[in-house]
Amino acid sequence: DEEDPKEIEASKYDLSYIALDGNIGCMVNGAGLAMATMDIIKHYNGDPANFLDVGGGATKEKVTEAFKIILSDENVKGIFVNIFGGIMKCDIIAEGVVAATKEVGLELPLVVRLEGTNVEKGKQILKESGLNITSADSMADGAQKIVSLVK
Numbered sequence: 001d002e003e004d005p006k007e008i009e010a011s012k013y014d015l016s017y018i019a020l021d022g023n024i025g026c027m028v029n030g031a032g033l034a035m036a037t038m039d040i041i042k043h044y045n046g047d048p049a050n051f052l053d054v055g056g057g058a059t060k061e062k063v064t065e066a067f068k069i070i071l072s073d074e075n076v077k078g079i080f081v082n083i084f085g086g087i088m089k090c091d092i093i094a095e096g097v098v099a100a101t102k103e104v105g106l107e108l109p110l111v112v113r114l115e116g117t118n119v120e121k122g123k124q125i126l127k128e129s130g131l132n133i134t135s136a137d138s139m140a141d142g143a144q145k146i147v148s149l150v151k
Contacts, residue, residue: 006019006050006072006073007019009069009072010065013061013062013065013066014055014062015052015053015055015065015066015069016031016034016051017052017066017069018051019049019050019073020038020047020048020050021047021049022046022047022048022049022075023046023047023049023076023077023078024041024046024047024048024049024076024079024147025049025050025052025070025073025078025080026049026050026051026070026079026081027052027063027066027067027079027080027081027082027083028053028081028083029053029056029083029084029085030053030055030084031053033082034051034052034053035051036139037080037082037139037143038051040143041080041143043143044143044144044147045147046143046147046150049070049073049076052066052070054066057088059096060096060100062096063093063096063097063099063100064099064100064104066100067079067106068104071104071106071108077109077150078110078111078146078150079106079108079111079146080111080112080113080142080146081097081110081111081112082139082142083112083115084115085114085117085118085119085122086116088117089116089117089118089121089122090114090115090117090118090119090121090123091118091122091125092118093122094112094114094123094126097110097112098126098131098133101129101133102131106131109134109149109150110131110132111134111135111142111145111146111149112126112133112134112142113136113137113138113139113141113142114126123135134146134149
């Protein structure tokens with residue numbers, strides 16, 4: 001059972017990535033939140049394409065690499081970013097998501113749920129980016145939105 005090349009690529013950037021069979025790419029910080037995110041996507045009849053934990057330091061570079069890895073899976077039809085910003089501030093994460101979205105030229109539906117420090121500032125950055133980013137107010141809201149967008 002050989003390792004997925006995406007998993008090897010992810011480990012270079014200190015990302016925990018496991019490929020699954022679904023079509024919804026997930027980018028989350030923290031293994032527990034990543035598991036909960038996959039469960040709630042399933043709950044709303046969606047199928048996660050991966051487990052991806054960006055860890056505590058979700059820098060612009062890490063978010064960009066995470067997007068690239070998720071997008072290298074041809075089954076992915078949409079991406080759900082679910083980040084709880086405690087140490088990592090939501091505005092910094094939002095800037096990273098916007099920059100990464102532009103850099104990879106993302107055309108798939110993208111739903112972002114931010115929670116934590118500077119969350120309003122983060123949501124404002126996403127809203128003013130001019131990009132097709134759907135903001136979610138909760139994990140359930142985000143899961144429902146991405147599931148309906150990939151249908």
